[in-house]
Amino acid sequence: MDILKVHLKKILLAPELDIEQIAALTPGFSGADLANLVNEAALLATRRGAESVTLDDFTRAIERIVAGLEKKNRLLNPKEREVVAFHEMGHALVAMSLPGVDPVHKISIIPRGIGALGYTIQRPTEDRYLMTREELENKMAVLLGGRAAEHIVFRHLSTGAADDLAKVTDIARSMVMRYGMDDKLGHITYEGERPAFLQVPGAPPPSRTYSEETSRDIDHAVRKIVHAAFDKAQAVLTERRETLERGARQLLEKETLVEDDLRTLVGRPKKKHPSATRTETIR
Secondary structure (H helix, E strand, C coil), rough: CHHHHHHHCCCCCCCCCHHHHCCCCCCCCCCHHHHHHHHHHHHHHCCCCCCEEHHHHHHHHHHHHHHCCCCCCCCCCCHHHHHHHHHHHHHHHHHHCCCCCCCCEEEEEECEEEEEEEEECCCCCCCCCCHHHHHHHHHHHHHHHHHHHHHHHCCCCCCCHHHHHHHHHHHHHHHHHCCCCCCCCCCCCCCCCCCCCCEEEEEEEECCCCCCCHHHHHHHHHHHHHHHHHHHHHHHHHCCCCHHHHHHHHHHHEEEEEEHHHHCCCCCCCCCCCCCCCCCCCC
């Protein structure tokens, strides 16, 4: 907030906007990132002829920074658009159904950047420094919610989940190799400290300190964790299939749904004081 105050001095904020709301958008942002965010939000407000910068300007600036520019000329055919809508609604619905998951702030099927056909943004409600195994499993279930929705509705698997799968695999492998969260492999780390800087070109890879048998056990444990997370996502969406269908239709109609829309969809009251946002999954 102190860094933001320095950069916000040069722009006029809307009277109802609290700086803490902007800070909630930006976990992990550096000082330069915050400066870029303020400049981008001010440009968006100027383009629409506004006298002051609103929270919506900051939210749209975050989307541009994280997901890239809108690609309105990237036209999806109706079937692809429908798949993307169910994919993003799958992420959102799993996130809203599991405990300890960051609330969903916004989902959209407007293509952005180089490869994002749609995206789901979640907002942390507090700074977190520790995560339990259950919270990591739920995080993976949310990431796999898009693929699970596609499998349930269309009975197929598409290439749209590539980024989600990479993130899930990294989490599961860290659980096994770094955090000692597999019962069979025990409370042992199988991965050395990750280098802080880029390795010298041509340098040999770090030597492995475990056997082939242990390597097979690690691969098996990673697969088991990922499969369990996918099964959890499928179970949630199968139980809430009607809500999934209804939400995807709304998303196809409106292209973007915000937190209040999603809370109404699942029968929860709207929030009186929405605080703001940051990313989670982007296809």
